Amino acid sequence: MANDYCxxxxxxQIEHNFAELDPAMSPAEAAVEASRCLYCYDAPCTHACPTHIDVPGFIKKIASGNVTGxxxxxFDANPIGASCARVCPVEVLCEGSCVEKTLIKKPIEIGRLQRYATDFVMAxxxxxxxxxxxxxxxVGVVGSGPAxxxxxxxxxxxxxxxxxxxxxxxxxxxxxYGMAEYKMPQAVSLAEADQVKRLGVEFRLNCEIGRDVSFDGLRAAHDAVFLAVGLGATNRLNIPGEDLDGVIDALHFIETIKTRDWRSVPLGRTVAVIGAGNTAIDAVTQAKRLGADRVILIYRRTEKDAPAYDYEMELARKDGVEFMWQTSPVEILGSERVTGLRVADAAGLVTEIECDQVIKAIGQQKMASFFTDIAGVAADEKGRVVINENMQSSDPKIFAGGDCANGGAEAVDASQMGKHAAMGIHEALTGEKVEFAGAILRDPPKAPVDPNPH
Amino acid sequence: MADLTTNFAGIKSPNPFWLASAPPTNMGSMIERAFDAGWGGAVWKTLGEPITNVSSRLAGLDQGPTRLIGLNNIELITDRPLEVNLREMADCKRRYPNHAVIASLMVESKKEAWQEITKRTQDTGCDGFELNFGCPHGMSERGMGAAMGQVPEYTCMVTEWVKEVAEIPVIVKLTPNVTNIVPPGRAAQNGGADAVSLINTINSVMGVDIDTLVPYPNVNGMAAHGGYCGTAVKPIALNMVSELARDAEFNIPISGIGGINTWRDAVEFMLLGAGSVQVCTAVMHYGYRIVEDMIDGLNNYLDSKGIAAVGDIVGKSVNRVTDWGNLDLNYVVKAHVNEEKCVQCNLCYVACEDGAHQSFEFVESNGKRYPRVIEAECVGCNLCYLVCPSPGAITMERRDDGSNPETWRERTSGQ
Incomplete structure (x- = not known):
């Protein structure tokens, strides 16, 4: 490929474009923001958080100056709390349910406060x-993602x-590898993994099951196995021209950006991105921030149907991305390298877009064959590993969680499944029940009333 | 426009807002700037034998990021030569003939000393005196300030000394560092005082630096208790003002002091019997300019109530303060949650569970879970209403028929 394909x-300029979207809070800002928290009881934010972090509890501690606490x-409720502080869709989770949003349309900035506290201890x-x-x-854990x-x-x-x-x-x-760089630099995630290492967990990197270690060997070596293998390769478009130079899947595109070796990221001048999920948004915004002249998001359904969160869509709009709704790719044009994209609108009218890069962001394949053929556990019709409420698969020794079990959700959802899996594994192996912070939300108990007249 | 002019015990001012004797009234140029900003009167920083102050002198109480809900100080009376203050006072009075210039005085407890400073000071043409019987730190260790105000006999005696030679009104400033404010108030009146002012500052230690272990304010590794003032002391001041105002034997005017920040605070003091109000901490925090809204807000309030003159509100709430034994035991209110305004913070629930009478339960309604009052358990204490952040979400509603009021005094009088 030509040297200028970057x-x-x-x-x-690039470093400026990829600076973290939300700046870190200063101690003064954190103190003011934390003091706004009402310290709700049985708080809506804690209900909204999939890991049920005691949000008012940690914010009150920031307000009191007990940042370590x-x-x-x-981290007690969410071992990847530093990542989630940056990549969680807080607008639809904790901050979306904040009482201050209901009251004055200004929710407490829970995500940034969480980042303030977690940054403090990690630094x-x-x-x-x-x-x-x-x-x-x-226990063997397969996959080092959130779950x-x-x-x-x-x-x-x-x-x-x-x-x-x-x-x-x-x-x-x-x-x-998969988060937009302006949301979270890779160093945060790596530091979080280091925290796990410091608990004595051994990491075998560059180690693929079925290639470097056999699954049976793994199963035999451990008392239990937790599968957190995530999802597979990006789905294929199944249209002509898909294997031309200049066609790339979004996850690979994002992964190369994560190296911050900016010139190594393949980038055309006009970039067409297929799909309208949150990964598609990460691709269009970053292509734009890298300096593509035109970035066009192409989606076969309407804007209303787009799976990306509204605030993500808004970000893409602000970055100057163009949108083509109800438009389907028909053929990628070019002899060796992409020169254009033929698309059809809802009425079937076919047009051509001149572009020199096509990024596919149409979801990832499920790992069904890994479960059925390699791990020997049951998968459902959607290709997800089948698990019970203890995250236990059809093989009692094998547990699973995260995207491979829920079909693809937020990191925070995967984290909660990892927590439940640990509880499930412990119960299966020892018969003892443990409950980690935020595992289960219970209604507050009702206190006895005074039987005397009052 | 309501009439804001004030005649307090014979001291006239264009409005009831006076600066209290404190750093903002340290010298003539400061007071003249304050008058230019709109203040109706000023009580000069206490005159006396010039003292030496320490550094540092002030400490603050914060509520989260809100600075200075309370302030304390260990500054003493004026450190300026008496003749300088008197010269500036005379100049100031000449330039501002319609504003109230009041001289605060404090000297050692000798008749000659008090009478000499009284005579010298009234030669400036000032409008009145305020005898500082309240300063709780430093000066009290030397037998002055609160050491006077805490002994009614001394209060009466020194007031008599001053009144023997004073030709202008004499206000006695009372200390709140007493169990009961009525005896010192009556003592001032018996000594011939034309009015009292209260409260002076309250004995306080503002806090401890938990790193150095030295309390605030730090004076070379040591600290001393100081005088507490600011927003946080307002309820204490209101109580003492109203206790004197409703005392049948006490009948001289009261100048209200203590935590006044806004016209609202001023109105409250006046309703409970204050004929003028004095402000210090709020000015130390924000400057003289705060008086603009105090005047404007008071004006608009009086206009909105159809009250022609500010003097008409003085004491209007005094007859609404009584002893507990005169309260109606049969008056019943119960809390009520208005779901359409409830934001589900559940602070009412936990406050009642752990801080009151377990009178809340949760109910599901429209897919949301709301706190609801169990009326049989609710004692009508107000706590839930007080903690609720959403205006109107909790209301206290009358649940008796009003037909049979009965006080504790009435209930027990037949026994």
Whole structure:
């Protein structure tokens, strides 16, 4: 490919374009924001958080100057609390349910406060949790994304000997490789994985099940196995020209950006992105920030049907992305390299778009064959591994969670599944029930009333 | 436009807003700037034998990021030569003949000393005196300030000394560092005082630096208790003002002091019996300019109520303060949650569970879970209403028929 098939911008400009969207809070800003929190009881934000972090609890601690305590509350319920502070769709979760949003349309900035607290302990290298007393049992965790890191953390805290198998060279899964760089630099996710390492968890990187380790060997080596393998390759468009130079899948595009080796990122001058999910948004915004002249988001259905969150769509709009709704790709044009895209509108009218890059963001394949053929556990008709409420698969020794089990959701959802898997594994192996912070939300108990007249 | 002019015990001012004797009234140029900003009167920083102050002198109480809901100080009376203050006072009075210039005085407890400073000071043409029997720190250790105000006999005696030679009204400034404010108030009246002012500052230690272990304010590693003032002391001041105002034997005017920030605060003091109000901490925080809204807000309030003159509101709430034993035991209110305004913070629920009478339960309604009052358990204490952040979401509603009021005094009088 030509040398100019990359960003035309100078590095200073790119670094500026990829600076974190939400700046870190200063201590003064955090103090003011934390003081706005009403300290709701049985709070809506805690209900809205999939890991049920005690949000008012940690914010009150920031307000009192107990920032370490705040971070402990966060990481106790969510081992990837620093990533989630940046990549969670807080607008539809904690902040979306904030009472201050209802009252004055200004929710507490929970995400940024969470980042403030978690940054504080990570910058100071504080160890908030200790490895439990070794209990002589071992668990293999396949995949080091949100679900894997969460499960490994809780198991290590219980005293398990945990080994995480990761096929990539760095730990963290999509938090490391799949998040828009302006939302979260890779260093945050890697630091979070380091926290797990410090609990004594062993990481085997560049280790793929079926290639470097056999699944049967893995199953035999551990008392239980947790599968957190995520999703597979990006779906194919199944149209002519799909294998031309200049056609790339969005996850690969984003992954190359994560290296921050900006000139190594393949980038055309006119970029067509197929799909309208949150990954498609990450692709269009970053293509634009890298300096593509035109970036066009193409989606077969209407704007209303687009799966991306509204605030993500708004970001793309602000970045100057163009949208073509109810438009389907028919053929990618070009002899060796992409020169255009033939699309059809809702009425079937076919037009051609001149472009030199096509990015596919139409969802990832499920790992059905991995489950059925390699792991030997049941998968459902959608290709998801079948699990019970303890995250246990059809093989009692094998548990699963995260995208591979729920079909693809937020990192915070995966983290909660990792937590439940650790609880499920512990119960299966020891018969003992444990409950980690935020595992289950219960209605507040009703206090007895005074039987005397009053 | 309502009439805001004030005649307080014979001291006239264009409005009832006076600066209290404190750093904002340290010298003539400051007071003249304050008058230019709109203040109706000023009580000069206490005159006396010039003292030496320490550094630092002030400490604050914050509520989260809200600074200075309370302030304390260990500054003493004026550190300027008496003749300088008197010269500036005379100049100031000459330039501002329609504003109230009041001289605060404090000298050692000798008749000659009090009478000499009284005579020298009234030669400036000032409009009145305020005897500082309230300063709780430093000066009290030397037998002055609160050491006077805490002993009614001394209060009466020194007031008599001053009244023997004073030709202008004499206000006695009372200390709140007493169990009961009525005896010192009556003592001032018995000594011939034309009015009292209260409260002076309250004994306080503002806090401790938990890193150095030295309380605030730090004076070379040591601290001393100081005088507490600002927003946080307002309820204490209102109580003491109203206790004197409703005392049948007390019948001289009251100048209200303590935590006044806005015209609203001023109205409250006046309703409970204050004929003028004095302000310090709010000015120390925000400057003289705050008086603009105090005047404007008071004007608009009086106009909206159809009240022609500010003097007409003085004491209008005094007869609404009584002893507990005179309250109606049969008056019943119960809390009520108005779901359409409820934001589900559940602070009412937890406050009642852990801080009151367990009178809340949760109910599902329209797919949301709301707190609801169990009326049989509710004692009508107001706590839920007070913690609720959403205006109108909790209302206290009358639940008796009003037909049979009965006080504790009435209930127990037949026994």
């Amino acid at each position: 960003t035309p911008l100078d590095i200073t 705040a971070a402990r509350v966060i 100071n290298g504080k160890q908030l949790f200790e490895k439990g007393t070794p209990n002589g049992r071992s 894997g890191l969460s499960c490994a953390t809780y198991l290590a805290r219980l005293g398990y000997d945990v080994t995480v198998y990761e096929r990539k060279e760095k730990a963290g899964g999509l938090d490391t």
